[in-house]
Amino acid sequence: MLTMYFNLVVNGIVLGLVIGLAALALTLVYAVARFPNAATGDMITVGAYAGIGVQVLGSRNTLLQGSAAIAACTILSMAYYWFVFRYLRGRGMVALLLTSIGLALFTRGILSFFAGHEQFVFQIPLVEPYVIYGVIIQASDLWLAVVALLSVVATFAILFLTPIGRRMRAVADNRDLARASGIRAESVMIPLWGIVGAVSAIAGIILGIKTVVMPETGWLLLLPSFTAMILGGLGSPIGAVLAGIALGVAQEVASPFVGFTYKIAVSFLVLLVLLIVRPQGLFGSLEEVR
Amino acid sequence: MTYLELRGVSAAYQDVNIVSNIDIDVDEREIVAVAGTNGAGKSTIIKTIMGLMPRCRGTMTFLGHNLFDYAAEDRVRLGISYVPQVANVFSSLTVLENLKVVEGVRDFPGRSTEIFDLFPVLAQRRRARASSLSGGERQQLALARALMSKPSLIVMDEPTAALSPALATQVFTMVRQLPDIGVAVLIVEQRARQALAVSTRGYILDSGNIVMAGPAADLLADTRMADLYLGRE
Amino acid sequence: MQKAILFSAQDVNAAGGAAGRMFEVISEDSETSPAAGFLAAKKLVEINEVRAVLGTWSSAVTLAVAPMLDSAGIIHMTNAGTSALAQANKAGLIFRFSAPSERTGVSLAQGAIAQGFKRIAIMGINNASGREVAEGARKALEAAGVEVVSEVIYQPDQPSYRSEIQQAVVGKPEVLILGSFLPDMTIIVREAIQSGANVKFMAPAWAVTPKLIEAIGPGSEGIMSADYVSAHGTPAYSAFAKRFEDAVGSDPSGNYYASCAYDMVQSLALAFEAAGGSDDNTVIANALREVSSPPGQTVSSFAEGKRLLKEGEKINYEGASGPLDFDDKGDVEALFKLSVVSNGEVQQVRVLK
Numbered sequence: 001m002l003t004m005y006f007n008l009v010v011n012g013i014v015l016g017l018v019i020g021l022a023a024l025a026l027t028l029v030y031a032v033a034r035f036p037n038a039a040t041g042d043m044i045t046v047g048a049y050a051g052i053g054v055q056v057l058g059s060r061n062t063l064l065q066g067s068a069a070i071a072a073c074t075i076l077s078m079a080y081y082w083f084v085f086r087y088l089r090g091r092g093m094v095a096l097l098l099t100s101i102g103l104a105l106f107t108r109g110i111l112s113f114f115a116g117h118e119q120f121v122f123q124i125p126l127v128e129p130y131v132i133y134g135v136i137i138q139a140s141d142l143w144l145a146v147v148a149l150l151s152v153v154a155t156f157a158i159l160f161l162t163p164i165g166r167r168m169r170a171v172a173d174n175r176d177l178a179r180a181s182g183i184r185a186e187s188v189m190i191p192l193w194g195i196v197g198a199v200s201a202i203a204g205i206i207l208g209i210k211t212v213v214m215p216e217t218g219w220l221l222l223l224p225s226f227t228a229m230i231l232g233g234l235g236s237p238i239g240a241v242l243a244g245i246a247l248g249v250a251q252e253v254a255s256p257f258v259g260f261t262y263k264i265a266v267s268f269l270v271l272l273v274l275l276i277v278r279p280q281g282l283f284g285s286l287e288e289v290r
Numbered sequence: 291m292t293y294l295e296l297r298g299v300s301a302a303y304q305d306v307n308i309v310s311n312i313d314i315d316v317d318e319r320e321i322v323a324v325a326g327t328n329g330a331g332k333s334t335i336i337k338t339i340m341g342l343m344p345r346c347r348g349t350m351t352f353l354g355h356n357l358f359d360y361a362a363e364d365r366v367r368l369g370i371s372y373v374p375q376v377a378n379v380f381s382s383l384t385v386l387e388n389l390k391v392v393e394g395v396r397d398f399p400g401r402s403t404e405i406f407d408l409f410p411v412l413a414q415r416r417r418a419r420a421s422s423l424s425g426g427e428r429q430q431l432a433l434a435r436a437l438m439s440k441p442s443l444i445v446m447d448e449p450t451a452a453l454s455p456a457l458a459t460q461v462f463t464m465v466r467q468l469p470d471i472g473v474a475v476l477i478v479e480q481r482a483r484q485a486l487a488v489s490t491r492g493y494i495l496d497s498g499n500i501v502m503a504g505p506a507a508d509l510l511a512d513t514r515m516a517d518l519y520l521g522r523e
Numbered sequence: 524m525q526k527a528i529l530f531s532a533q534d535v536n537a538a539g540g541a542a543g544r545m546f547e548v549i550s551e552d553s554e555t556s557p558a559a560g561f562l563a564a565k566k567l568v569e570i571n572e573v574r575a576v577l578g579t580w581s582s583a584v585t586l587a588v589a590p591m592l593d594s595a596g597i598i599h600m601t602n603a604g605t606s607a608l609a610q611a612n613k614a615g616l617i618f619r620f621s622a623p624s625e626r627t628g629v630s631l632a633q634g635a636i637a638q639g640f641k642r643i644a645i646m647g648i649n650n651a652s653g654r655e656v657a658e659g660a661r662k663a664l665e666a667a668g669v670e671v672v673s674e675v676i677y678q679p680d681q682p683s684y685r686s687e688i689q690q691a692v693v694g695k696p697e698v699l700i701l702g703s704f705l706p707d708m709t710i711i712v713r714e715a716i717q718s719g720a721n722v723k724f725m726a727p728a729w730a731v732t733p734k735l736i737e738a739i740g741p742g743s744e745g746i747m748s749a750d751y752v753s754a755h756g757t758p759a760y761s762a763f764a765k766r767f768e769d770a771v772g773s774d775p776s777g778n779y780y781a782s783c784a785y786d787m788v789q790s791l792a793l794a795f796e797a798a799g800g801s802d803d804n805t806v807i808a809n810a811l812r813e814v815s816s817p818p819g820q821t822v823s824s825f826a827e828g829k830r831l832l833k834e835g836e837k838i839n840y841e842g843a844s845g846p847l848d849f850d851d852k853g854d855v856e857a858l859f860k861l862s863v864v865s866n867g868e869v870q871q872v873r874v875l876k
């Protein structure tokens with residue numbers, strides 16, 4: 001009985017890491033550019049398809065697939081900023097949100113035009129799991145978890161240990177004061193969107209390996225990751241990742257009680273209660289209370 | 291020598307002029323106060339000078355440069371620093387990071403040592419997040435951050451607004467010392483009397499218009515002024 | 524399908540037509556979009572003034588056109604699987620040549636029993652089709668006295684189904700019946716293998732496709748599926764198969780829907796003949812039930828049936844797709860087969876009874 005819950009927790013953590021990565025990508029944009037970027041989901045899909053593209057060209061090397069995904073998403077993400085979002089600064093959240101929805105649909109349209117609606121699958125060998133005292137651990141999950149954690153650590157290293165990360169946090173914290181301190185928007189925004197692209201790519205590869213790759217793959221991840229972003233305290237990267245994991249675990253552990261059809265509702269219930277009890281989210285946020 | 295010169299400056303949100311036709315001068319090593327009540331347009335003037343108001347016109351020069359040629363990000367290089375009214379520091383960054391964030395500081399270790407000498411309280415708390423500082427410490431950090439780039443002018447937006455009278459006095463004392471280290475100050479304040487007391491020149495702002503201007507001492511002595519704008523002592 | 528309708532109509536006309544009238548076939552493309560399908564059907568009814576619409580297939584398109592056809596009094600012959608069709612069948616003019624999804628569940632259960640499985644678990648996706656398959660399987664298993672060790676209904680579009688699988692296999696079933704579609708089935712089977720669940724899988728043929736086999740690789744060996752099957756070995760099927768090969772140039776054995784299409788025309792023509800060319804579609808529909816179900820002499824084509832009808836005999840058309848005995852809801856007992864993935868291909872094991 002207890003092992004069942006352990007297994008559920010393990011499932012939840014792996015699921016939560018994927019949600020957490022997507023939420024991280026959402027949060028970074030939200031913190032600095034102040035809008036929920038609905039194109040994040042489809043950026044994740046692009047990452048998955050880039051990996052599939054490498055596979056179709058003949059390589060089953062996951063590292064190569066991941067690198068291609070990161071390259072594709074980083075460039076595309078920066079292009080989104082440079083050609084679209086840059087021109088919408090100061091237009092208000094709704095305009096940016098709607099634009100990002102448009103970009104999301106556009107990206108998905110292009111993807112399904114070229115790749116079709118049929119599913120693609122990463123051809124990885126299916127191996128039997130480790131069973132430790134009844135707790136089932138899949139080797140591939142371990143790897144994916146390690147990769148997810150590494151990319152989170154790398155992102156935080158950039159944010160908290162480099163000058164560029166400091167500039168990003170400064171802009172997120174207080175845009176006017178950052179400008180008056182001589183920080184140029186572009187010098188922050190281009191690397192930021194690049195990082196967002198890379199994080200999305202990794203989420204896409206992980207999601208693709210765990211599931212199947214279809215044009216809707218990433219879009220469907222948007223809602224839970226959006227919840228995680230809010231739960232983590234809008235704009236807090238650490239909060240987003242932790243909330244993603246918490247959400248994954250809560251959802252899985254609750255399912256024996258509420259049934260699988262309602263497990264999604266659990267995350268929204270958590271969100272609702274939290275918004276009432278702690279409107280600022282579980283963790284403070286990058287820009288703090290003004 | 292004239293540092294900052296505003297002539298016929300107007301600024302607007304949407305289409306409504308918040309300040310109209312403003313003339314202001316700040317000379318070398320001078321403290322200039324702009325006094326005005328709530329909503330008079332004080333912050334708007336400051337933001338206009340910093341390049342943070344999207345809609346403004348008139349002429350604004352600093353050390354002979356046309357400020358309209360410089361984006362907000364570039365004005366710090368000209369030698370203007372900003373102390374905002376609210377959110378005057380990067381509260382999620384540490385004290386040290388608040389100083390590091392300023393662009394164009396050549397010798398950071400040296401400059402930060404100088405600054406920490408001026409503000410010993412901050413030196414002790416260099417690793418603390420700015421959000422954990424008290425109101426007075428925050429105001430010190432805001433000033434410290436503004437001084438990092440060795441500016442020739444600091445524009446301050448109601449630095450004493452959220453402070454107790456004792457702390458406000460402390461801030462004015464600090465402001466008074468700035469010309470000694472070569473920094474001119476433009477300060478906007480509701481605490482008109484105290485601001486004018488440390489200033490050489492003063493302007494009275496009412497509903498977006500300069501209604502009086504002159505040497506600070508004269509304004510303080512003017513009885514109409516006292517009745518209308520300065521309040522009873 | 525369209526070719527089968529055409530050559531079936533040619534056969535009818537070659538036999539002198541039904542009740543002295545020739546069949547005319549007008550084709551429209553639904554583009555499997557409900558909107559396009561509706562406009563096409565409306566055009567057929569209003570401009571071409573057709574008496575019957577044959578060969579709708581996608582559930583969404585069928586549900587979109589059914590109420591309009593029903594109120595216009597048009598006979599509607601379809602292969603849609605949705606059970607919601609029953610609600611649109613007010614005038615009794617809808618005839619379904621395949622079975623609702625629930626029947627697929629029943630045949631999966633029958634397949635599992637036939638293969639000798641004793642402990643069976645069911646998982647179904649939470650949509651109309653998945654719930655119906657799961658329900659059909661459960662009812663059939665319960666009726667046969669076989670234990671259902673667990674039943675899990677899961678949400679579509681989840682990134683992982685590990686907890687659901689864990690729940691389904693906790694009672695150690697030998698086989699897992701999946702009311703799934705391709706993407707979720709891919710994820711479930713992969714995760715089940717990766718979590719070490721020692722269980723076999725069964726699912727509707729729409730999920731057990733070459734794509735699934737490709738995605739799962741060697742682990743897909745032994746996955747079973749249930750699918751419609753034409754009435755192989757019957758005279759009607761032989762006649763249909765020969766005509767199909769002539770027209771299309773390939774063997775129709777994997778093309779169940781073509782055999783349905785063939786039967787649609789043949790049975791409609793018989794009904795028209797039996798009803799003496801009546802202008803009333805309700806009369807035709809009643810005649811359709813009579814000429815296709817017992818009692819009556821078994822016939823395998825329009826030509827044969829027409830002769831017997833002329834002699835005043837009662838007939839029972841047994842088609843290429845199955846015996847075609849329509850019940851009050853216009854549904855038939857479709858034939859199913861059990862297949863298994865072997866050497867990377869879906870191979871038929873047996874026809875289910």
Ligand SMILES: Nc1ncnc2c1ncn2[C@@H]1O[C@H](COP(=O)(O)OP(=O)(O)OP(=O)(O)O)[C@@H](O)[C@H]1O
Nearest residue numbers: 303308326327328329330331332333334335375480
């Ligand atoms: N973003 C804005 N959009 C529209 N109007 C604004 C905006 N910000 C300020 N205002 C208006 O501009 C006027 C002047 O504002 P400003 O902030 O310059 O006043 P202030 O003198 O600094 O007041 P306070 O003493 O409260 O700081 C006010 O009437 C205010 O309502």
Ligand SMILES: [Mg+2]
Nearest residue numbers: 332333334375
């Ligand atoms: Mg103000």
